[in-house]
Amino acid sequence: MTIKEALIMGRQYLRVQQNPSANLDAQVLLSHVTGIDRTGLIIRDDQALTAAQLQHYQELLERRAQGEPVAYLIGRKEFMGMDFIVTPDVLIPRPETEVLVETALQFFHNNTDYPTLVIDVGTGSGAIAISLAALVEGLQVYAIDISEAALGVAMQNAQRMGVKERVHFQLGNLLEPVLTKLEEKVSIITANLPYVPSGDIPSLMKDVRDFEPYLALDGGPDGLDLYRLLLPQAYSLLRLGGLLILEIGPGQGQGAQKILPPEQWQSKVVKDLAGRERLVVAVRC
Numbered sequence: 526m527t528i529k530e531a532l533i534m535g536r537q538y539l540r541v542q543q544n545p546s547a548n549l550d551a552q553v554l555l556s557h558v559t560g561i562d563r564t565g566l567i568i569r570d571d572q573a574l575t576a577a578q579l580q581h582y583q584e585l586l587e588r589r590a591q592g593e594p595v596a597y598l599i600g601r602k603e604f605m606g607m608d609f610i611v612t613p614d615v616l617i618p619r620p621e622t623e624v625l626v627e628t629a630l631q632f633f634h635n636n637t638d639y640p641t642l643v644i645d646v647g648t649g650s651g652a653i654a655i656s657l658a659a660l661v662e663g664l665q666v667y668a669i670d671i672s673e674a675a676l677g678v679a680m681q682n683a684q685r686m687g688v689k690e691r692v693h694f695q696l697g698n699l700l701e702p703v704l705t706k707l708e709e710k711v712s713i714i715t716a717n718l719p720y721v722p723s724g725d726i727p728s729l730m731k732d733v734r735d736f737e738p739y740l741a742l743d744g745g746p747d748g749l750d751l752y753r754l755l756l757p758q759a760y761s762l763l764r765l766g767g768l769l770i771l772e773i774g775p776g777q778g779q780g781a782q783k784i785l786p787p788e789q790w791q792s793k794v795v796k797d798l799a800g801r802e803r804l805v806v807a808v809r810c
């Protein structure tokens with residue numbers, strides 16, 4: 526079978542399974558199996574696949590058809606232009622989360638006198654912590670997660686991206702591992718904690734619900750339980766004028782702003798590129 530035939534076959538197979546990104550998924554999986562990038566697949570589409578490649582490709586198509594996310598099948602996900610390792614122990618970095626990183630970058634751009642010290646809580650794959658460390662010169666980041674397996678993935682990513690000396694990994698719940706340890710106040714705390722309301726979990730897309738870590742999704746009855754617990758800890762660690770950036774889901778803006786005591790925080794809701802509520806950005810007063 527040639528590359529061209531394999532792409533047509535894969536696309537048709539995934540389309541039958543109601544997959545809205547059948548064409549792209551087939552290309553990404555075939556590219557992974559052959560080691561030829563997506564442009565190369567188009568240029569060399571008359572090249573024949575080996576029997577082993579074809580078998581591997583068919584296996585991946587079947588798993589994809591069952592809902593397994595492409596990122597887990599190939600073990601990679603691009604975020605902020607960097608190539609992150611992902612496993613089922615970590616939430617797959619979402620393009621929407623790039624707006625969180627960009628908000629933090631903008632803060633350092635506008636506040637050059639602030640110490641370049643950040644905490645990323647619930648770091649998962651490390652996408653936020655590591656991309657910030659890679660993009661802000663001299664930045665020191667504490668990256669915390671309650672999952673040891675997730676931290677293992679994040680550490681590999683820090684190594685790959687060449688920032689492991691500046692990203693300090695800590696195992697533990699919320700900000701507890703650093704609460705009494707830091708000598709200096711931090712400039713920014715970023716948090717993409719689980720924020721999906723428990724009752725919404727059953728209606729999530731199958732790909733998310735059945736394959737991504739539940740621990741990274743369930744945020745309690747209104748989705749904001751972990752943020753409620755985080756707030757007093759974040760308040761004590763942030764310097765005056767420092768930023769707390771929380772990722773939220775569409776429709777959670779007002780609810781999330783309500784849990785921020787106004788005498789401690791001045792907050793605003795930021796939308797993502799699709800125009801949906803995505804962040805609450807709070808300045809520590």
Ligand code: GLN
Binds near residue numbers: 718719721729742
């Ligand atoms: N963005 C994820 C989703 O779409 C949720 C991530 C989270 O809870 N932090 O399901």
